[in-house]
Amino acid sequence: MPTETTTDHPPSQETLLQLLQKHKLVSDMLHKQDMPRHELVESLVRKQNLVQLHQTLEKIDPVEIAHLLEDLPPEDQLFIWDQVAEDRKEAVLREMTLDVLQVLGHREFKKERSGIKAFELNEGRLREIAINTREGLVETKPIWVDLVDPSFEERVWVGDFFGIDLPDPDRLGDLESSARFYVEENGEIHLHSDFLLDREDISRNVGVAFILYKDILFSVRKEELPVFRLQRLRALSQPNYVTDARDVLLDLYAADAEYSAEALEDVYRGLETVGKQVLSKKMSDEDAATMLTAIAHEEVLNGLIRRNVLDTRRAVSFLMRSRFLVKQQLDDAQQILRDIESLDGHTTFLFGKINFLMDATVGFININQNKVIKQLTVLSVVFMPLNIIAGVGGMSEFSMMTQGIPWPISYGAFTIGLGIVAWITYLLLRFFENRKLRNTSTAVSKTPD
Known part of the structure; x- marks a missing residue:
């Protein structure tokens, strides 16, 4: 712990060291004092010091912060790191030495709901591992590490332990199509795929990054997906459902195809409901507008499903061409491709049905408009001779x-x-x-x- 500041530091670093020392002194004094409303006073003083630390860190260059951390003891390194804004941590980490990275990597994560889940095989079943500490990972051999909306710090922590660079889930959509499936020189297999998220309010495809490295599957995504929950439940409950990381990856793609098929069934049911109303004898303009909205929603969902299964086909084909799969897994991959092929026919049929219902609904709108125009025409014909007579009169x-x-x-x-x-x-x-x-x-x- 630094007890005094030196003139070797630039003024900004010197100010930061002074604030750090002040924070420690105030904390020690408050803990030793016995006064009324002790907790309230301690909270106010701590907040005031933290605000000053945040403001000072915002003004310091990331390179200077990295150099400052090198001169601090581990507990101070962790404290200062916690005060760095999330959007600046990446720039600071680029300048850090390996010793500081290891200190940050050994820290504990005590979130109430951690976004990091790891699974190992136990008697043929997947078993979830608690990985709040680095030591917890050392004692186990996971075959799947799943990260949901991880922070930059968490990605560095897990990546440093396994020796890989985990991608940012916010930037998965920035990749070109040609860069979604590739193999690194060290043997890392990278796959960036889209998984369907079907909700009543809005449906969309969520990008997921997969990395196969040293018989471990790493998955990184922005939010939880039903396919992953389904896969975990099956592997946890059924013995010998998966045997290695490649089985987990193939089963995720198979579950995605199954989930897409269920979403197609929802599209069928939605279009049947719309079809009964569209083919009724009477439809007002308000009803037609409602039907057009429903048809458009089903068309968007059908398009998302088609894009999703296309992406899944490309990923499975890449695994087969790259010869990463054993014979049984190749058979499973072929079955996934056959399932996707059957879904293609359904999506094509649904596009035709959607176009028919859209044309029928627009036809009803035209009929209603023609009725209005007809009424106006009758009125104009009725009043035409009256206008002539009125002109004479x-x-x-x-x-x-x-x-x-x-x-x-x-x-x-x-x-x-x-x-x-x-x-x-x-x-x-x-x-x-x-x-x-x-x-x-x-x-x-x-x-x-």
Whole structure:
């Protein structure tokens, strides 16, 4: 523990060391004091010091922070590291020495719900390992290490122990298609795949990074997925369900294909419900809008499933071509590809059904619009002769013709005449329309079966 500051440090580092020493002194004094509301005072003082530390660290260059950590004892290294902002830790770690990295790697993670899970084989079943400490991993031999939304610190901690670089789950979508499956010179097998997450509010594909290295499967993703929960439950409950890391990877892809098939069944059920309403005799514009929204949702989900199974096919084909699988695993991979092939036919059929329902719904909207236009056309035809007569009635000749007749009587008779003309015009339109309908029905009845 540094007891005094030196002039060898730049001013920013010197300030940081002073704050660190002040934090320790205040903590020791508060723990030794017996005063009312001790915990409240301690909390306020600690928060004030931590705020000053955070502000100072924000102003210091990451290279200087890394050099400062080299000169501190391990407990101070861990304390300062905890105060570094998450978005700056990566830049600091790039400048750290191996000794400091090992200190950070040996620290304990005491999250209530850790995003790191490890599994080993125990009597043919997967058994979860608690890995809150590095020593916990040393005593076991996991075949699968699963990381859900790990922090940068956690990825460095696990990666340093196993000797690999774990990718950032936030950047999995930045990879090009050609860089999703490859093998490193040290034998690491990298696969970046999409797994379907089907929810009622929104469905999407979630990127997952797999690394096969030294008979251990590492998986990194941003959020929990039903496929992974299903795989864990099966492997935990069924003996000899998996025998090594490659079995775990293949079964994850098989479970993904199964999950996609269940999602397709949901699409079928959704389209059946929409189809019953679309094929009804009457549909308002509001109902049509609701149907279009439902159809669009099913179309998006069907597209996600198609993209998901395509990505799974590419991953399984890569494993088969790279000759990483034994004979039994090759047979399992072939079965996965056959299952995916059957799903392709279903997605193609659903796209056709979606297009049909979309066209039918749009057709109902057009029919409703045609009815409105027809009503407007009838009104315009009815009022067309009235406009002509009204134009004649507004001329001076009409006043000359009705000279001597009181104007209430003359214009009242004129208005009644307009109504009679409008009624006759409407009856003529109905007559011709009914005649057309009778002719159409007669022609249909005479058509031979």
